[in-house]
Amino acid sequence: MGSLTYFDFLAKFGVGGAHPGGILLTQDILSKEKINDQSVILDAGCGTGQTAAYLYQQYRASVIGLEINPIMVEKAKDRFEKLQFPISLIKGSIEEIPFADHTFDFILSESVLAFVNKPKALKEFYRVLKKGGRLIANEMTINRPINQLEAAEIMNFYSVDSLLLEEDWRLLLQEAGFHNIEIKAYNLPLSHGNQTPEFNFSKDFEPELFHVLNEHGNIVIKYQDVLSYRVLTVSK
Numbered sequence: 001m002g003s004l005t006y007f008d009f010l011a012k013f014g015v016g017g018a019h020p021g022g023i024l025l026t027q028d029i030l031s032k033e034k035i036n037d038q039s040v041i042l043d044a045g046c047g048t049g050q051t052a053a054y055l056y057q058q059y060r061a062s063v064i065g066l067e068i069n070p071i072m073v074e075k076a077k078d079r080f081e082k083l084q085f086p087i088s089l090i091k092g093s094i095e096e097i098p099f100a101d102h103t104f105d106f107i108l109s110e111s112v113l114a115f116v117n118k119p120k121a122l123k124e125f126y127r128v129l130k131k132g133g134r135l136i137a138n139e140m141t142i143n144r145p146i147n148q149l150e151a152a153e154i155m156n157f158y159s160v161d162s163l164l165l166e167e168d169w170r171l172l173l174q175e176a177g178f179h180n181i182e183i184k185a186y187n188l189p190l191s192h193g194n195q196t197p198e199f200n201f202s203k204d205f206e207p208e209l210f211h212v213l214n215e216h217g218n219i220v221i222k223y224q225d226v227l228s229y230r231v232l233t234v235s236k
């Protein structure tokens with residue numbers, strides 16, 4: 001697949017709701033939180049901005065999207081402009097969040113944390129959350145330990161530095177200082193897919209990206225009993 005990555009595929013295909021369960025699971029999770037028009041929310045790694053737009057539309061919250069990929073930033077910007085939603089968009093990394101301490105009531109990380117330096121990003125999430133603020137994450141999780149060869153194949157495809165079990169997430173969240181740690185499994189393998197796909201294709205995309213898509217399909221099928229995700233909700 002050359003140097004093209006899974007994220008190149010997501011960006012050029014403009015995949016919205018690029019996390020397990022898609023926007024429907026997002027809506028369900030958010031409905032359990034006390035979000036209102038006074039809430040200040042960071043959508044960390046917002047992708048094309050589907051969830052950020054929903055947060056404004058549904059709650060009239062103050063929403064800020066933070067995203068590292070320039071193509072994603074453009075597509076999120078287009079979305080917010082078309083909808084005329086006053087959502088701020090910042091190009092930057094969740095490993096170094098360009099905001100002051102105690103800024104946000106909520107941080108959302110929908111399939112982003114798993115792909116970065118996790119302790120570093122969690123430290124940043126903790127820093128920029130207000131006291132009592134909530135982190136809501138939907139992240140890749142393995143259901144049981146796997147052997148090195150299998151782990152290497154998955155880690156190589158997603159360019160991740162580790163694959164975490166539920167208890168690994170719990171430990172990391174504790175170490176970052178969070179409490180009220182709840183970890184929920186939805187019992188759907190990644191191969192179940194996103195029931196509400198949305199695309200915003202770039203005009204020019206490399207045909208090799210279809211190989212990445214294909215390879216992704218192969219990975220989720222091959223590891224369907226082990227490669228899954230958890231919804232992590234915690235408080236500062």
Ligand SMILES: C[S@@+](CC[C@H](N)C(=O)[O-])C[C@H]1O[C@@H](n2cnc3c(N)ncnc32)[C@H](O)[C@@H]1O
Binds near residue numbers: 049067092109
């Ligand atoms: C699997 S996608 C999920 C996008 C979005 N949260 C969603 O659910 O549709 C992961 C996103 O995280 C972004 N990302 C990866 N590393 C990042 C970082 N260090 N800081 C900010 N965004 C990052 C990628 O560019 C990509 O848009």
